[in-house]
Amino acid sequence: MAPSLKGEAEYVIELLKNIIEMIPDAVMVADREGKCIMVNQAYKNLSGLSEEDVVGKPADVDIAENDSVLIKSIREGREFSNLFRRVGPERREVLCSAKPIYIRGELVGSVGVMHDISEIKRMSRELELKTKMLRNLESKYTLDDILGNSEKIMKAKEEAKACAGVSATVLLVGESGTGKELFAHAIHNMSPRASGPFVRVNCAAINKELLESELFGYEGGAFTGSLRYGKKGYFEQADGGTLFLDEISEFSLPAQAKLLRVLQEQEVMRIGSTVPKKVDVRIIAATNRNLEEEVRKGNFRHDLYYRLNVVRITIPPLRERKEDIPLLCKSIIKKYNQKYGRGINSISKKAMEILMSYDWPGNVRELENVISRAMINMDISEKEIKPEHLPELADHQGAMRQLADGEIVISLNGKTWEQVKREFESKVLSYFLNRKKSKTEIAKDLGITRRALYKKLKLLESSEITE
Numbered sequence: 208m209a210p211s212l213k214g215e216a217e218y219v220i221e222l223l224k225n226i227i228e229m230i231p232d233a234v235m236v237a238d239r240e241g242k243c244i245m246v247n248q249a250y251k252n253l254s255g256l257s258e259e260d261v262v263g264k265p266a267d268v269d270i271a272e273n274d275s276v277l278i279k280s281i282r283e284g285r286e287f288s289n290l291f292r293r294v295g296p297e298r299r300e301v302l303c304s305a306k307p308i309y310i311r312g313e314l315v316g317s318v319g320v321m322h323d324i325s326e327i328k329r330m331s332r333e334l335e336l337k338t339k340m341l342r343n344l345e346s347k348y349t350l351d352d353i354l355g356n357s358e359k360i361m362k363a364k365e366e367a368k369a370c371a372g373v374s375a376t377v378l379l380v381g382e383s384g385t386g387k388e389l390f391a392h393a394i395h396n397m398s399p400r401a402s403g404p405f406v407r408v409n410c411a412a413i414n415k416e417l418l419e420s421e422l423f424g425y426e427g428g429a430f431t432g433s434l435r436y437g438k439k440g441y442f443e444q445a446d447g448g449t450l451f452l453d454e455i456s457e458f459s460l461p462a463q464a465k466l467l468r469v470l471q472e473q474e475v476m477r478i479g480s481t482v483p484k485k486v487d488v489r490i491i492a493a494t495n496r497n498l499e500e501e502v503r504k505g506n507f508r509h510d511l512y513y514r515l516n517v518v519r520i521t522i523p524p525l526r527e528r529k530e531d532i533p534l535l536c537k538s539i540i541k542k543y544n545q546k547y548g549r550g551i552n553s554i555s556k557k558a559m560e561i562l563m564s565y566d567w568p569g570n571v572r573e574l575e576n577v578i579s580r581a582m583i584n585m586d587i588s589e590k591e592i593k594p595e596h597l598p599e600l601a602d603h604q605g606a607m608r609q610l611a612d613g614e615i616v617i618s619l620n621g622k623t624w625e626q627v628k629r630e631f632e633s634k635v636l637s638y639f640l641n642r643k644k645s646k647t648e649i650a651k652d653l654g655i656t657r658r659a660l661y662k663k664l665k666l667l668e669s670s671e672i673t674e
């Protein structure tokens with residue numbers, strides 16, 4: 208007997224179900240109202256949802272973020288490919304494609320396919336982290352990279368050489384851009400720890416709330432959002448080598464207390480652990496602030512200050528060693544000739560006079576920036592830097608003054624737009640976080656959503672590594 212019309216429809220649906228079951232990708236079919244009418248096993252595995260959770264419900268029932276691609280394709284009557292979405296209770300990251308279904312020219316629904324990309328994303332995040340870590344762990348500079356023959360820089364270099372052999376803590380003091388980081392690398396490279404790791408932590412850029420877990424690490428599942436197998440802190444990463452704490456004055460008082468304990472005990476305790484771990488780490492700290500003043504104001508612990516200040520090396524500002532400017536210029540020109548494929552070979556007398564009469568508040572970093580900008584301003588045939596190529600040198604004299612509460616200062620010298628933006632955001636957020644305001648209050652004060660605030664904190668946290 209020939210099947211009835213109803214029987215035929217059931218037969219076709221059963222056939223269709225069997226076909227989509229065989230597809231390894233997650234599939235969902237929706238009717239013209241945008242209601243889900245069918246899903247396959249791969250969909251259930253991927254989304255973590257059952258047939259009852261979705262069939263007969265609007266097709267966006269599974270979407271944790273954004274809109275449904277199936278509904279979108281019905282609404283707009285066209286195909287969409289590889290749109291990023293998060294689905295199901297676990298917010299799995301997927302790429303969705305959907306196509307409207309037309310029968311005899313009439314739109315009757317849509318079919319969507321999802322590819323799980325959570326694993327790829329996880330792997331690429333891990334790779335990014337490892338690359339970042341590798342960049343962090345390599346020490347690049349030696350004493351020969353610190354240019355200058357002036358008495359002051361030679362003295363600082365001598366002091367660096369003298370302290371390299373011992374494991375004493377070193378405090379590098381100097382204005383921004385004077386070369387403190389270069390010195391830290393050079394000391395590490397001259398020390399018996401040279402083959403060990405060199406880990407730099409930019410204490411100003413790191414999110415204060417995460418500082419502790421970043422420094423000391425944590426055990427698996429120590430807090431919401433932590434990695435399943437735990438994480439090594441910077442101290443453990445630097446074991447057998449050097450930990451460079453840049454901009455140490457940015458440490459909050461509670462973090463200072465913890466740091467002091469680690470320095471005294473030479474052991475760290477991961478968050479969530481009760482077992483201390485011995486670490487053999489040499490600390491080099493740097494600051495461009497007057498730490499004695501910070502101690503006096505109660506912003507920096509005096510006991511930590513004494514522990515850090517075992518060997519103190521003062522890096523002179525460029526204005527106190529102007530005789531080094533020609534040598535530095537020569538090396539900068541060589542570097543940018545290679546970078547830009549240029550053949551510039553000199554600086555005119557007049558241009559050099561301008562460079563020598565300027566005070567360089569941004570120090571060597573600013574000098575490098577000025578020379579590289581001059582080189583960009585030159586015609587390809589020009590070989591000599593002249594006054595007209597030099598960017599205008601601002602007058603910073605008299606700009607130093609005590610800051611009032613809520614004021615921040617950003618030095619623009621020698622920094623890229625991105626660096627300035629990051630420093631600005633970091634200082635604003637540090638200001639609020641140091642006042643122990645809740646995230647909700649901070650977001651309210653700044654007139655941004657909590658989500659936007661978290662995003663900024665996360666971005667800053669990931670940019671704490673040297674560029």
Ligand SMILES: Nc1ncnc2c1ncn2[C@@H]1O[C@H](COP(=O)(O)OP(=O)(O)OP(=O)(O)O)[C@@H](O)[C@H]1O
Nearest residue numbers: 352353354382383384385386387388389495571572
């Ligand atoms: N004596 C020097 N010889 C050659 N290059 C130098 C010297 N001093 C600084 N530089 C260069 O100037 C730039 C800034 O140096 P560095 O980052 O070490 O300064 P810093 O004191 O750590 O600055 P900040 O306090 O802002 O972190 C770098 O590009 C560095 O290579």
